[in-house]
Amino acid sequence: MTDELNGALAEPEMTKPEKTSPIGADVVTDDVVNAVGNSVPGKVMSESPPDWLKPMEEDEDDGGDGVKSSEWIIMKTNDDVPKVKRGRGRPRKGSHPVRSKTEPIIPPLLGRTRSSNASGTAIPVPDPAHTPEALPRKPQSINHNPISTSEKPRLIPISPAGGSSLSTTPNTEFHSPPRLTRVTPLSIDTSVTQNFVHTPAVKLGNVSRQSVSFTEPGKDGTELPIQLWLCPPMEPISPTKTQDMFSDQIVSSANFPGTTLNGSVTLKESLPLLSECESCGSAFPAQKIGDVMCYGCRPKYKKQSPPNIVFRKVGQDQWEVGKTTKKTKKHPRKQVLKQRPEHKKTVKMDIVPDGDDDDDDDDDDDEVVKKRSRRMCQQCDACLREDDCGTCDFCVDKPKFGGSNKKKQKCRLRQCKLQSRLHGQKGNIVEGKRNPSLPRRRRDEKPKLKRRGRPSKKQKLRSNPWEDDDEVSYKDEDDKEDLRRYKMNGRRKGGKRKWKYSFKEEEEDVFIEAVIEEDGASNTEENPDILANQTSAMVSNEMHSNTSGLSAQGLYYNMSGVPTAPYVLGSVPLCNSNPAPMGQVTSSLPMADDGTQNGFLQIEMVRVGSPPSHYTEAAQDTEQHVSEPQQEPTPVITHIFSLVGGENDRDQGLMELFTSLGQTVLPAHWVGVMSKGPILQLLQCSKISSMADTVVQIEKGYFYQVSVQNQPLLLMHAVYSRHPTCLESVDDVVSLLLDLEGLGVCQGYQNFHMGSQREPRMSVRAALCDLLIPKDEEQCPKCTHAVES
DNA sequence: GCCAACGTTGGC
């Protein structure tokens, strides 16, 4: 898994290694130092295949090759998009797929606030890729990493399990990516079939976001990646079948992320299968096996299923014979293709498949369709939607809703979800790989005489006063069913650091992603060196199993020696005092030689660089005040592989709490660790924090105990009285942590009576020292009293 | 890189 991380990173020149030295714990320091040497530098795919993927067979021979298995392949990205003639305006509605009348039509979201509308909560669609207990999570994104967003249909691991450092034992459960079997070979072009089989997008379209249940963690850490390949077995489909036949097809798989209770799910409910157009190179939703071109590039005879013949009454006694064009009440004009008035006067047998009757002039039309359908996958709910919501900003802008038509955009809810996602992805990759269909600025172009675009205004007049950079952004609201993303950008005035929060909500999972940037390094693509020098950081305590979110190489802390006793826990260093390059394995504790890691808890941590002071800044509005005078890197636990023994060591409730904590924003630098016992430990990783040596342990039954510098906080301490006896919920935990952050450690007092004057004076504590005291105090009353006495 | 603004185009 970590190697996959490494491979996904592909930022070779990032860093020079720096020495890591955990602070505050001499016990572990040596181990960590040793681990540096043991750590296997992840292979970085600095030289990706020319521009395109390898055949999937390659994964068969690298079962035990960890390095190779760590590689990720970037799918072919065809930059050579054929130039097409300019064709803009509304797409031809005739090419619009006919909407089934039985399909539910999303009602206009009336009465909604704009904000809620923007978030697009209209109809929840089960997101097959997420389960509430999905764990562990990867950082959803590191904004400098172009391939770290949550959805990366263009990334596939050649080998899912391979030789990660965690998985030296052979795993019989390893599966190659699923193969497709065809049953009607006569009409399938071999290349097409192979292309399809090897098209990773087909797999990733369904599995890229698959989460892995944490209820059965892999004993050796290999199950996690393996499950990512548990793709639904795709039934063979004749290429002659129509799209509808396919879309209604039921695929069955117990492991399919979107599997319903009976283990079946329709593809229509899932995301469209992403494939790549052989013609234009853009990703498109494959509608059936053998689809190698996107909707726009497909020859016309493939575009449409055999037309149904319908008779429409044109005149009093005149009937028009044409293809089925289901009209809707609201947009009757949209669905009729080229129904010019002159056609209405004659009975035209327009039943010949397209491409036969008007091939010549359809060349242009094809180009037009190609362009004009770029923004529509023709399959998603948004594309199939016909009603304007009337409440989104684009609808409000429309004249029919009383707007001024400044935006001139389609209703948010009708904007293609797929294209939106692709846009988001490709926009994060490189400019050259960007979907050509989407808006793209060409600075090298000579300015046209007639200036277009937004007029130069010194004073911008917001058409949507409620839309502000510091408020909710509606960018991805069309992903309403499965992803709602709220952005909150902030900029420190006069400061160099710019922080950005992304509040994401995926089904029940809500997590916050925070990105800290340094001015001058915003363009991380242009200056990776700057990036490497802790310019940009992402801190998130989300734990995502999404492999596409792989962002940095792992940092392993093998918590093999974590005892249940608090006296050692207080010195478990999860913090590196010396900043190490981001994305590099900074340290690793030695692992068991046999690789089984029995009884060990292995934590994969990713150093993400800059300090999470965003928490501080964000929390200043609340009650949290953590002064962080300097930046400090904080490792983020991304994976925790439970390597402890049997079921007896597992506590479901505790594990659930742990899972929930992993999906929650904890106070700054606090991380949760599950260790044998089971004990859920919350560690303050920041050496700067006054709680650096404080550990909260939650045991079975949610009973907890706080220890400070290896000493248990006495039960008479006021902290216990301020919180429930059992920390059963995330709120309880967070509340306690926030409370702790407001405290400091008693400094004790100097004992002038012990030792000679030549010896250094030692600070001691009173027998019943409170240990934790308000931050503004130095001593607890007991120690103060001891000094006086 | 994002996005508001708007010229432009296809469909009717």
Add this chain to the structure above:
DNA sequence: GCCAACGTTGGC
């Protein structure tokens, strides 16, 4: 000519 909305531009 109107409408819808795609694609482009420039500000930020």
